[in-house]
Amino acid sequence: MPIGRLADASDAALAVLVAQRRQEALEEVYRRHAGAILSLALRVVRDRSMAEEIVQEVIVRLWRAPERFDASRGSLRSFLLADAHGRSVDVVRSEAARKRREE
Helix, strand or coil, X not given: CCHHHHHHCCHHHHHHHHHCCCHHHHHHHHHHHHHHXXXXXXXXXXXXXXXXXXXXXXXHHHHHCHHHXXXXXXXXXXXXXXXXXXXXXXXXXXXXXXXXXXX
């Protein structure tokens, strides 16, 4: 698929292209969904730099293991947001445990 047509591609098609290691498809996934991921992460962790790291982690995890996404179970957006929520909760728990250990 030509780069210019990626903006018109469905999320499922983008996921297939990401699985084929097409970097431009991953860039389109980021363009479409990073804002929503960041917003969710910010609501949970309440720290912009941590939230930005979570966005990067979620996108990189998709790149490294695109087979984790199953279009029959839901949309790519919901998959990414679920991953971001889980990672955000892990960060909050980890920070709370670290603070308890320091006290």
